């Protein structure tokens with residue numbers, strides 16, 4: 250019996266519910282797929298060219314743990330220009346996920362608590378569990394605002410960190426300047442780490458992106474190239490924050506990920522110079538079309554960023570709704586995957602206009618359909 254070999258931590262979380270939707274998708278012939286959490290555009294040509302050139306030039310080996318100096322220096326200069334913190338250091342990670350794993354492993358001891366805003370990105374509870382910590386969910390229904398007032402009552406002497414994701418997956422909520430500032434001050438006041446996952450920072454449609462690092466010099470920022478440049482498969486991200494914390498995260502990287510893939514790091518240098526704002530504008534237009542298409546059919550908190558909308562199901566559970574959608578050839582993710590409540594569903598509008606139109610049509614039908622939820 251191999252089961253006896255398994256560590257206790259494997260029992261603390263389940264495989265992602267998103268995978269189950271992908272498995273269903275594999276069985277459908279021409280699904281209307283609004284379930285995918287990655288851009289539908291390709292990596293920019295100059296970025297692909299830079300990776301190919303790096304590979305052909307033999308830049309294929311390990312790099313130093315913190316990443317090649319050419320990319321690190323460029324990122325450090327940007328971070329310094331943006332925040333001007335004397336103690337803020339950048340290093341290169343294996344994707345944003347890699348940065349999140351390192352941050353939580355570096356900060357969380359068994360028994361420690363980490364505050365996350367619910368609904369939440371699926372990885373957070375899993376990584377906190379891996380680190381032996383406990384996730385404390387801060388309920389943000391019905392408006393999905395990640396406010397300090399909502400977080401404050403959940404702080405205890407065991408709280409180690411607050412995790413903020415703005416723009417947010419799965420709700421599309423973008424924290425306002427005041428909200429970010431209040432959270433940054435709350436973390437400082439209680440001397441807890443504030444980890445900011447900024448992977449969607451390019452995709453803010455109605456208000457500017459604000460990082461808590463603007464208001465809290467000790468904020469730990471995790472970012473990456475997956476969404477901004479569609480480089481999801483290239484595993485390239487970066488982290489910045491207090492040097493002491495970065496040093497410990499690097500120590501863990503040295504003995505786990507080792508380094509981010511070298512060709513991707515060279516491509517990252519090119520990626521930093523590509524203007525991706527046209528793609529963000531395109532996604533803003535798609536957001537407008539989707540929200541307009543669902544108006545009057547679904548209760549939807551206006552999604553201000555990322556490329557997700559999180560409407561309420563008309564009746565029944567999110568899971569039952571997603572199953573009914575699959576029967577109509579539409580793939581969306583039940584809200585229960587991201588939340589303790591299974592009352593909503595996630596739509597990704599990182600898709601072609603045609604797919605979005607087909608999706609709207611099916612969703613309108615599903616809203617009108619009086620069948621069991």
Ligand code: PMP
Pocket residue numbers: 286343344345346347370414417418446448472473474475481485486
């Ligand atoms: N954070 C959030 C909020 C995400 O949605 C994702 C990807 N879906 C990640 C992190 C992971 O990104 P990466 O590909 O850079 O590991």
